[in-house]
Amino acid sequence: MSVFLKALAVALPLAQAAEIYVSPTGADTAAGTIDAPLQSIQVAVNQATPGDTIYLRKGTYSPSSNIQINKSGTASAPYSLRAYKGEKITIDGEDLPGTPADLDASLPNEDRGIIHVQDAEYWVFSDLVLVNGPYGMYVRDASNNRYERLVTANNYETGFQMQGASSNNTVLYLDSYGNRDPRKNGESADGFACKEGEGEGNLLKGARLWDNVDDGLDLWEFKSAVTIEDTISWGNGFNRWDFTPFEGDGNGFKLGGGDDADIGPANHVITNCFAFNNAKDGFTDNSQPGDFKLTRNTAWNNAKTGFKFGTAAATLTENVSAVNGEKSTSLSDGQVSERNSWDNSADWGNGSFVTVDSELVKGARDADGKIASSSFLVPAFGEEIGARTEWA
Ligand SMILES: *[C@@H]1O[C@H](CO)[C@@H](O)[C@H](O)[C@H]1NC(C)=O
Ligand SMILES: *[C@@H]1O[C@H](CO)[C@@H](O)[C@H](O)[C@H]1NC(C)=O
Numbered sequence: 001m002s003v004f005l006k007a008l009a010v011a012l013p014l015a016q017a018a019e020i021y022v023s024p025t026g027a028d029t030a031a032g033t034i035d036a037p038l039q040s041i042q043v044a045v046n047q048a049t050p051g052d053t054i055y056l057r058k059g060t061y062s063p064s065s066n067i068q069i070n071k072s073g074t075a076s077a078p079y080s081l082r083a084y085k086g087e088k089i090t091i092d093g094e095d096l097p098g099t100p101a102d103l104d105a106s107l108p109n110e111d112r113g114i115i116h117v118q119d120a121e122y123w124v125f126s127d128l129v130l131v132n133g134p135y136g137m138y139v140r141d142a143s144n145n146r147y148e149r150l151v152t153a154n155n156y157e158t159g160f161q162m163q164g165a166s167s168n169n170t171v172l173y174l175d176s177y178g179n180r181d182p183r184k185n186g187e188s189a190d191g192f193a194c195k196e197g198e199g200e201g202n203l204l205k206g207a208r209l210w211d212n213v214d215d216g217l218d219l220w221e222f223k224s225a226v227t228i229e230d231t232i233s234w235g236n237g238f239n240r241w242d243f244t245p246f247e248g249d250g251n252g253f254k255l256g257g258g259d260d261a262d263i264g265p266a267n268h269v270i271t272n273c274f275a276f277n278n279a280k281d282g283f284t285d286n287s288q289p290g291d292f293k294l295t296r297n298t299a300w301n302n303a304k305t306g307f308k309f310g311t312a313a314a315t316l317t318e319n320v321s322a323v324n325g326e327k328s329t330s331l332s333d334g335q336v337s338e339r340n341s342w343d344n345s346a347d348w349g350n351g352s353f354v355t356v357d358s359e360l361v362k363g364a365r366d367a368d369g370k371i372a373s374s375s376f377l378v379p380a381f382g383e384e385i386g387a388r389t390e391w392a
């Protein structure tokens, strides 16, 4: 081969990022083109090389073994697994093992998740709906990935869980709801959990976490800072499944917790988030140390305390706490609290807001994935504090 042809042969694979198509009505002997799609998502994943995009055509996929993602792309040639141009795709995990596991049984690591991502970097997952699985999206020891506009609903464990050594992950516009854990009677199924691990640079932005059996969000035993923005958590921790005894917690944002040995300080940053109608507290450090920063968040109408910080050294600025069942705040001496609704004597009630109609944030998202803009819980008298869905 000439030097030129050799160079071309080396260059070509990079230049030709492939598109692989999958359809519920496809065939695994097919070529994987748009006209001859594959049938199984795993077969497409196995065939893909870095830079490839796997397009799922519309319909419902019902795999009988979960989808294992365990290889890596690169920053310049990431893998993508996504719905094809605006088509609606659902992956139904009901036929997978562990739906549900027996009461008090453990769920083997490899069985966790309709999509199980482990030791895999540089993947982009977008526009996927994961329902009825043994966890929806399960991520362990996996960095530099993006998860965009996913829906994780009615799974038999946490909707979206990340754990282990995981860094630089972005989770954008997640909707996670109705997740419950019959094997634990409500003790552990959250909307979004980043727990039992460490790693910098993880971001959850624009999520809605609702009606999950345990907490909306849970950062249990995660030792590094997590950034959470523009996220709304409501209706978590109620026994909608008749579990007895009921073990669900019901915090909007549980920002830590765990055994002393596994609870290293984590400087979580929480900005422009709402917690409302949860069964317990709005925002709580749950005994987690760390220098937290909470800015422009709102806790409204939760059953217990709006903001509860006893062990973290939190800086709470321009937050609003109103109409919570027991207390606006429970803050130990180490907390810095400035320009929050509770820092003056004004007592905030429902009338302190432009509207308390929560239906405004529960509807369809905008085309770009953002929560529809509204005046929900905007302070009525022009105070520049608290969270907003009024996007600039
Ligand atoms: C990676 O996933 C493939 C496809 O399911 C599986 O055959 C293989 O055993 C996995 N490898 C590891 C190391 O888990
Ligand atoms: C995360 O990103 C930072 C900054 O780009 C980089 O230095 C670090 O190596 C990344 N971590 C991992 C585990 O890839």
Ligand SMILES: *[C@@H]1O[C@H](CO)[C@@H](O)[C@H](O)[C@H]1NC(C)=O
Pocket (backbone or CB within 6 Å): 301, 323, 349, 350, 356
């Ligand atoms: C505030 O409004 C909510 C929603 O309408 C209602 O459930 C709650 O009881 C009201 N609380 C007070 C103190 O008026």
Ligand SMILES: CC(=O)N[C@H]1CO[C@H](CO)[C@@H](O)[C@@H]1O
Pocket (backbone or CB within 6 Å): 338, 339, 340, 341, 342, 343, 344, 346, 383, 385
């Ligand atoms: C409406 C209200 O209570 N606003 C207060 C928020 O906190 C700052 C600082 O304490 C006060 O100046 C505002 O009046």
